[in-house]
Amino acid sequence: xxxxxxxxxxxxxxxxxxxxxxxxxxxxxxxxxxxxxxxxxxxxxxxxxxxxxxxxxxxxxxxxxxxxxxxxxxxxxxxxxxxxxxxxxxxxxxxxxxxxxxxxxxxxxxxxxxxxxxxxxxxxxxxxxxxxxxxxxxxxxxxxxxxxxxxxxxxxxxxxxxxxxxxxxxxxxxxxxxxxxxxxxxxxxxxxxxxxxxxxxxxxxxxxxxxxxxxxxxxxxxxxxxxxxxxxxxxxxxxxxxxxxxxxxxxxxxxxxxxxxxxxxxxxxxxxxxxxxxxxxxxxxxxxxxxxxxxxxxxxxxxxxxxxxxxxxxxxxxxxxxxxxxxxxxxxxxxxxxxxxxxxxxxxxxxxxxxxxxxxxxxxxxxxxxxxxxxxxxxxxxxxxxxxxxxxxxxxxxxxxxxxxxxxxxxxxxxxxxxxxxxxxxxxxxxxxxx
Amino acid sequence: xxxxxxxxxxxxxxxxxxxxxxxxxxxxxxxxxxxxxxxxxxxxxxxxxxxxxxxxxxxxxxxxxxxxxxxxxxxxxxxxxxxxxxxxxxxxxxxxxxxxxxxxxxxxxxxxxxxxxxxxxxxxxxxxxxxxxxxxxxxxxxxxxxxxxxxxxxxxxxxxxxxxxxxxxxxxxxxxxxxxxxxxxxxxxxxxxxxxxxxxxxxxxxxxxxxxxxxxxxxxxxxxxxxxxxxxxxxxxxxxxxxxxxxxxxxxxxxxxxxxxxxxxxxxxxxxxxxxxxxxxxxxxxxxxxxxxxxxxxxxxxxxxxxxxxxxxxxxxxxxxxxxxxxxxxxxxxxxxxxxxxxxxxxxxxxxxx
Numbered sequence: 001x002x003x004x005x006x007x008x009x010x011x012x013x014x015x016x017x018x019x020x021x022x023x024x025x026x027x028x029x030x031x032x033x034x035x036x037x038x039x040x041x042x043x044x045x046x047x048x049x050x051x052x053x054x055x056x057x058x059x060x061x062x063x064x065x066x067x068x069x070x071x072x073x074x075x076x077x078x079x080x081x082x083x084x085x086x087x088x089x090x091x092x093x094x095x096x097x098x099x100x101x102x103x104x105x106x107x108x109x110x111x112x113x114x115x116x117x118x119x120x121x122x123x124x125x126x127x128x129x130x131x132x133x134x135x136x137x138x139x140x141x142x143x144x145x146x147x148x149x150x151x152x153x154x155x156x157x158x159x160x161x162x163x164x165x166x167x168x169x170x171x172x173x174x175x176x177x178x179x180x181x182x183x184x185x186x187x188x189x190x191x192x193x194x195x196x197x198x199x200x201x202x203x204x205x206x207x208x209x210x211x212x213x214x215x216x217x218x219x220x221x222x223x224x225x226x227x228x229x230x231x232x233x234x235x236x237x238x239x240x241x242x243x244x245x246x247x248x249x250x251x252x253x254x255x256x257x258x259x260x261x262x263x264x265x266x267x268x269x270x271x272x273x274x275x276x277x278x279x280x281x282x283x284x285x286x287x288x289x290x291x292x293x294x295x296x297x298x299x300x301x302x303x304x305x306x307x308x309x310x311x312x313x314x315x316x317x318x319x320x321x322x323x324x325x326x327x328x329x330x331x332x333x334x335x336x337x338x339x340x341x342x343x344x345x346x347x348x349x350x351x352x353x354x355x356x357x358x359x360x361x362x363x364x365x366x367x368x369x370x371x372x373x374x375x376x377x378x379x380x381x382x383x384x385x386x387x388x389x390x391x392x393x394x395x396x397x398x399x400x401x402x403x404x405x406x407x408x409x410x411x412x413x414x415x416x417x418x419x420x421x422x423x424x425x426x427x428x429x430x431x432x433x434x435x
Numbered sequence: 436x437x438x439x440x441x442x443x444x445x446x447x448x449x450x451x452x453x454x455x456x457x458x459x460x461x462x463x464x465x466x467x468x469x470x471x472x473x474x475x476x477x478x479x480x481x482x483x484x485x486x487x488x489x490x491x492x493x494x495x496x497x498x499x500x501x502x503x504x505x506x507x508x509x510x511x512x513x514x515x516x517x518x519x520x521x522x523x524x525x526x527x528x529x530x531x532x533x534x535x536x537x538x539x540x541x542x543x544x545x546x547x548x549x550x551x552x553x554x555x556x557x558x559x560x561x562x563x564x565x566x567x568x569x570x571x572x573x574x575x576x577x578x579x580x581x582x583x584x585x586x587x588x589x590x591x592x593x594x595x596x597x598x599x600x601x602x603x604x605x606x607x608x609x610x611x612x613x614x615x616x617x618x619x620x621x622x623x624x625x626x627x628x629x630x631x632x633x634x635x636x637x638x639x640x641x642x643x644x645x646x647x648x649x650x651x652x653x654x655x656x657x658x659x660x661x662x663x664x665x666x667x668x669x670x671x672x673x674x675x676x677x678x679x680x681x682x683x684x685x686x687x688x689x690x691x692x693x694x695x696x697x698x699x700x701x702x703x704x705x706x707x708x709x710x711x712x713x714x715x716x717x718x719x720x721x722x723x724x725x726x727x728x729x730x731x732x733x734x735x736x737x738x739x740x741x742x743x744x745x746x747x748x749x750x751x752x753x754x755x756x757x758x759x760x761x762x763x764x765x766x767x768x769x770x771x772x773x774x775x776x777x778x779x780x781x782x783x784x785x786x787x788x789x
Contacts, residue, residue, distance in 0.1 A: 085486030
């Protein structure tokens, strides 16, 4: 024990001494090995490429160079905590963490609050963290799972020609038997009550490779639609099982974890026609992606080992995550000046994001992701989801941006926040007083 | 030379049955404890304490639990993570449902609940053994994970099935800094390791080892099978349960059932295999190897951060880790604890090999 402690401290010293002072440090807790490596490598590749792009093009944000350091989490909670502790105070302090893992986010939430470092949980995480009064340092930017769930039902409403036509329809919610999978059940129940459709929850035990009996049950139930709340290997397994029992894939709608090339290609033929939600569109048609390819890969500084992955869903999500991070730093610099900022200042920036149509145009990301405007009360800042369909080769958009049904989500968020603040015996922030 | 015992005489039974009979060992352990209890909490960085030492200590405790069951009593088990989960969720519910319950008591009761569940799943050990028993405990692994995911009561109906730890304090001292968390963990682990060492030396440990080496012979000389085996399951699960509670409350501050999946059970099993089956020290060495080595490799890899692709580094880390496990098991199949013992014997006769 003693020996390893010494070795670790030595290693720490060497790494720490390399650090420079006048930079803005962004920790990258990535996962490039393990069950979700294929997605993680592209996501964090995209994020790093964007940071390098800003450095190459503008020499950093407001003249402050962006630095980063990776730490392999393997998508494991304990490793994630280790990475958090390793990177939080490095190089002048971490700006913000984006773990891309609900579990690690939950595990670091209390620590982040104490260290005053924001956690970015773009598209995932605790849905109730949208309420910035209780979760000062957590930002489920663009869309939470709950917002997506309401968007899914509204999308089905569009498919049947109006929400009123959902009455009497039968929908199955096929979900992963984990914390992640169960998260949307209360929202879907509330939607079912509101629009009068019949909802049946069917659980797939983790990891979800075995779905024979679930799909037989679905065939017996004859639902109009299946909402797929899948994860990793569960998506292709679901699509293949659906093909076996003859359930039309056009009527399967997944959330964004099921909507990447990795999911669809693995299912082969069975994936054709299948629909998934998305908060960041794929493709290379956006100027920002083209510029990254030109500038970063042109200079030989690209992070991906295979350039062919540029423009895939997960890569683009990583770029969006980089954009939101950089915009938060920009916003914070406007208030605090162009210098190295600490986590709490970046939090202010994240809380005062305003990426409107004009800014999107400037960034070259028009329509790549919805407009984002956050506030003290609203840490999500958008709530829009868009749907796309796999045509056998590519994802094709099949809807516009659908707004979350806040009439359903807000009361649930309020109830959840009340329970949380009671359990933790804490007082909510007064947003009006902070103005 | 370094471990020479000449001149150290034992003149009483108490001296003969002490845990550490050699002065050098006593000195070494005293120094180690002083380092762990006094120097590290004062000088160690947040990262060293809560990123490295706390997980190491907690998983050592889990490995200790499995070592009691598998190493000493010879009952194979793949359910250690499940018993950790029982400890974590039971502690959470004791604290939630009985406001004002002291943290240490809740952790103790959580351990007891794990012991009860352990006994229930240990019952098949009376009829089946070896590989078949391992599969029976595997059932515990899947069943318990399913129960905690399925029934909302255990997680206080949280929408995602994740529990979060309430503010903690022990004897009026708030446990909220890395140093206080580390000291709490270290104290519990040190006490329980001492208890385990004494159990292994006492009649109960001898009974376990007799059953491990040949159960028929053990029964013939009058060791009660039922009681001894179930006691091994109970005590082992108690250790795992406490480890689970610490894992949830002290390390992560939040936990869901998936944190204690089959991978965690395997991880604990690898710890005792690499560290040394049937050895208290081995549990610590094994945990250090399995928990710390990947972190050290990762830290080293960061030095090559700009020159080699991170993807390659991440995979290289896994390959090196796997390679080192194989290497150590070939060099010493009895684990790192045995290597340590050999080193000590060599030091004893150093510099002359005879």
